[in-house]
Amino acid sequence: MSLLANIAATTTAGLLIAFVLDRWRSNAKHLPPGPTGLPFIGNLLQLPRKNAHVAFRDMGRMYGDVMALRVPGLTCLILNSCEAISDLLGGRSAIYSDRPRSIMGRELAGFEGAVAMLNNTLRYRACRRLLQKGLGPSAAQSYVPFLNRQSALFLEDLQKRPEDFAHVVKRNVAAFSAKVAYGYDGITEDEDLYQLAHKANEHFAQTAVLGEWLVDLIPILRYVPKWFPLADFQRYAARAKPVVLESVNKPFEETKRHMDSGTIGPSFASMLLQAHSGDPEEEYCIKWSSAGILMGSMDTTTSLMSWFFLAMALYPDVQAKAQAEIDKVIGGERLPRIEDKEVLPYVSAVMKEVFRWHPVVPLIPHALSTDDEYRGYFIPAGTAVVANAWAILHDENIYHDPENFIPERFFEGVPDSLDYAFGFGRRACPGQHFAKAHIFVSIAAALATFDVKKARDARGIVIEPRLQTVIHRALGRFISPRILSI
Structure with a gap:
């Protein structure tokens, strides 16, 4: 039998086994309700290809706030309510803190040590302890001077190149993250390091999506050679893995060399390496945790700032009110700083509303480690459990008129959107103190410095931005300075 025939037979056998096991388990006990699937492929054709958070919310209205979907080799549970998320990801976090299986990302593309993709193992818990130690509130406070200084550089760069908005924002995020992770002061000038982190981050975004790659649903496909005509995933992984590993190893090894020569400032990596016992496992955790700090916020913070600027263009009254608060409290003598957060409640509400209006991670995946x-429903071990944060943040029973941008709602006692933005239970983001501080300063300083208006075309006609489009390129066309220098 030819190699191609062997591969085809093996794949078919894998599908049959997955189908039989799936039917056996689901018939033994009842799963939560969900749409009826087809033989062999289950709900595969019903999985949404875009705006999945909206589609899952709509399905939930028909099948309930706890809904099951099945595809070959995987059961997926969608949680569309605060109650279900709190009960399972919070109250039962001991068994709901794994991550869904990721053959593509974790095994093939090189992210085997990425903390965000680890199951709730001893290694994950060790990495999490390191991150909590190095990214807690007291550690965040020590980076305030750099954060305030970096915000001024960000605004200066944005004023010079508003048309290159996404690039400017991403570099600002990378600069702050590299300072925290490795002690770098000049990533904005270190083109190689920036490009390396940027490319690795793109590979993570491509390979970590639940259900995006067939090999994650049919693990036996990992043995298909990359020259096989249908093995695009193998060829992509072969290109990605060297970039990923270099992005993790290069800055870490450079940090160690700079520590030996005494030419680097304090950082997450250097602090932990100084106390390092020599255990290879501990060093592995320090290395991957440091990489996670650098890469973890590049796309998310850039997207969040994109939605912020778009909201200011669409809701000029909100922008004017926030600017008036800054002008009254801070004046025009300096930029807002993180120390001003308590005296700028409306600006804080604007930040919360950005997180609510368009959460950058609308679906947050966990996995169940045991049955x-x-x-009254049965949930088998290995089930992917997806918290639909977007559905909660757009629940009209909690947030009135959820499609509109209304910061004032947070003065009316509604739940804080930040409670849903950084994950749940034992998978909650350990770097959220840094993220909140960085985003607040970026938003407040941008409001103090820029007016954001709708763009106009060559004839002077207003261009109405559309929410469902990528907005990075258009943003620079409606950002203009309030002041000419910083």
């Missing part, structure tokens, strides 16, 4: 029952 469980909930509300």
